[in-house]
Every structure is written in C-alpha cells, then in structure tokens.
Amino acid sequence: MSDTVLHERRDGYAVVTLNRPDRLNAFNEAQHLALRAALDECAGDDACRAVVLTGAGRGFCAGQDLSDRDPAMLGAAPDLGITLETFYNPLVLQLRNLAKPVVCAVNGVAAGAGANIALACDIVLAAKSAKFIQAFSKIGLVPDSGGTWWLTRHLGEARAKALALTAHPLSAEDAANWGLIWRAVEDERLMAEAIALAEAFARGPTHAYALTKQAIHAASTNTLEEQLQVERALQREAGRSDDYKEGVAAFLEKRAPEFKGKRQ
Ligand code: T3D
Numbered sequence: 001m002s003d004t005v006l007h008e009r010r011d012g013y014a015v016v017t018l019n020r021p022d023r024l025n026a027f028n029e030a031q032h033l034a035l036r037a038a039l040d041e042c043a044g045d046d047a048c049r050a051v052v053l054t055g056a057g058r059g060f061c062a063g064q065d066l067s068d069r070d071p072a073m074l075g076a077a078p079d080l081g082i083t084l085e086t087f088y089n090p091l092v093l094q095l096r097n098l099a100k101p102v103v104c105a106v107n108g109v110a111a112g113a114g115a116n117i118a119l120a121c122d123i124v125l126a127a128k129s130a131k132f133i134q135a136f137s138k139i140g141l142v143p144d145s146g147g148t149w150w151l152t153r154h155l156g157e158a159r160a161k162a163l164a165l166t167a168h169p170l171s172a173e174d175a176a177n178w179g180l181i182w183r184a185v186e187d188e189r190l191m192a193e194a195i196a197l198a199e200a201f202a203r204g205p206t207h208a209y210a211l212t213k214q215a216i217h218a219a220s221t222n223t224l225e226e227q228l229q230v231e232r233a234l235q236r237e238a239g240r241s242d243d244y245k246e247g248v249a250a251f252l253e254k255r256a257p258e259f260k261g262k263r264q
Pocket of ligand 1: 022023024026062063064065066067069080083084088109111112113114133135136138139141144
C-alpha cells in the first residue's frame with residue numbers, strides 16, 4: 001500500500017493515518033486510493049471492530065491538493081463533478097456506512113473536504129488547537145463531501161451559511177459547543193482518548209453498533225412513525241444475536257460481558 005496512508009492493525013481495531021504532512025495531508029489521487037483500500041480492508045476484517053482516522057504532522061487534512069488543480073498546468077478546468085463522483089462522494093459513504101464505529105481524531109486543521117471527511121466519521125474528537133474551515137468559498141467553490149448536509153443538520157442554516165460563506169475557522173471548542181463534533185480535548189490527550197474509545201468499541205457488540213448507526217442515519221429523514229418501525233426491525237435483529245444473550249446474562253450474573261461482535 002502507498003505510504004500516503006498508514007494503516008496499523010492493532011488488537012481489535014485499526015489506526016488509519018493520512019500521511020502527506022508537508023501538504024497538511026491534502027488529498028491527491030494516491031491518498032484517495034490508499035484510504036479507500038485501507039477502509040475496505042477494515043470493512044472486510046471481522047477481527048477489526050473499530051477504526052481510528054487521524055492525520056500525520058500538524059494538520060488533519062487540507063482537502064483537495066490544489067497543486068493538482070493548478071490552472072497554469074492544466075489549461076482547461078477539470079470537471080469537478082467527476083472528481084466528486086469518483087473520489088469524495090464514495091469516500092464519504094464508505095466512512096458513513098462502515099459497519100463498525102469510526103472515530104476521527106482531528107489532530108490539527110481540517111479544511112475544505114478535509115473538514116467534511118472528518119464529519120462523515122461517527123465520533124469526532126478534536127485537539128483544542130484544531131480548526132474546522134469550510135475553505136471552499138476562498139477558491140470559488142461550494143462546500144462538498146457532505147459539508148452542506150452536515151452543517152445544516154448539525155448547526156442549522158444560520159451557522160451553516162455563515163461558516164460556508166465566510167470560511168471562518170471554527171475552533172474545536174466551538175465545534176464541540178455547537179454540536180458539530182463530540183468533544184474537544186487537550187492536544188496531548190487526543191490520541192489516548194481516541195484509542196481508548198476504539199479499544200472499548202473493539203470489545204463491544206459490533207453488530208448492534210452497526211444497526212445503531214443505521215437507525216440514527218435513517219432518523220434524519222424519517223417521521224417518528226417511520227422511525228419507530230425502523231427501530232422495531234433493527235431491534236428484532238439485535239435481539240436475535242448472541243451478544244444480546246451475553247449482555248443480559250452478564251448483567252444478571254453481575255460480571256462484564258464478553259461480546260463477540262457477530263451478527264448472530
Ligand atoms: O478539486 C476537486 O476535486 C473538487 C474537490 C474539492 C474539495 C476541496 O477540499 S476544495 C478546498 C481545498 N482546500 C483548501 O482550499 C485549503 C487550502 N489550504 C489553506 O487554506 C491553508 O493551508 C490552511 C488554512 C489549511 C492551513 O494554513 P496554515 O497557514 O496553517 O498552513 P499553510 O502554510 O497554508 O500550509 C502548509 C503547507 O501545506 C504549505 O506548503 P509549503 O508552502 O510549506 O510548501 C501549503 O501550500 C500546503 N497546503 C495546504 N493546503 C494545501 C496545501 N497544498 C496543496 N493543497 C492544499 N489544499
């Protein structure tokens with residue numbers, strides 16, 4: 001695998017690191033392909049029960065590598081609809097639909113698509129020094145990689161529009177206080193906290209986590225009546241799993257559960 005992404009398998013989880021630190025881990029094609037491959041590997045490995053996504057160096061990700069878009073080199077403008085369709089949109093959906101928890105440890109600036117890829121993860125922790133920047137308007141673009149969706153849903157139109165139109169750098173603490181991310185943590189605690197979450201998830205009921213993700217995703221468009229039906233169907237499935245039997249038995253026996261993370 002290309003070294004634009006580091007993929008470390010640990011006991012029960014994986015740490016995936018964007019690794020182009022001299023470009024603040026901006027995406028070129030190689031990094032896109034390597035990240036997709038790493039996530040595919042995590043998805044196909046039953047023993048990998050959680051993923052931590054982070055960045056090498058002082059940034060998390062500065063979005064698209066703009067040196068690959070230099071008009072002086074390219075001449076005619078590329079069709080950005082095609083690059084979204086080919087690279088960014090599938091990546092967002094891959095992160096969101098991975099059937100195991102994805103923890104994003106935002107170690108530094110997250111700009112453009114880099115901010116929105118972070119928001120596609122299930123739990124976002126950010127170092128207090130990190131910032132989230134919808135940098136698109138600075139270069140005449142529209143927020144992509146789900147940015148208009150996450151911002152509007154999490155923050156409402158007023159804040160979504162202000163962040164997108166001004167490219168205001170949102171501090172990690174404001175992002176947490178506004179409900180855009182889970183928590184802002186001291187810089188030196190970031191990886192320890194992300195790893196602690198992944199270790200806990202690696203011992204958890206993986207299939208129930210996948211169903212929980214599905215239910216929460218469905219809630220964003222469903223009526224209450226529809227959502228109650230979704231919960232009924234997913235709970236029926238969770239209730240048939242060995243992990244559910246184990247969870248109840250462990251509770252009654254006053255011991256810690258030993259979840260296997262399997263579907264059945
Ligand atoms: O094109 C398509 O396929 C459509 C999809 C688009 C998705 C997008 O993400 S569009 C948005 C692209 N991203 C940006 O516009 C952000 C550009 N970067 C910045 O605004 C700033 O770098 C930051 C605010 C992120 C950080 O600022 P700062 O002052 O902390 O760092 P810096 O000095 O600007 O950057 C450090 C180095 O990284 C620097 O290189 P150098 O001078 O040390 O050799 C800089 O050029 C490089 N870098 C940062 N971001 C990018 C980048 N190089 C290429 N592409 C980048 N996006």
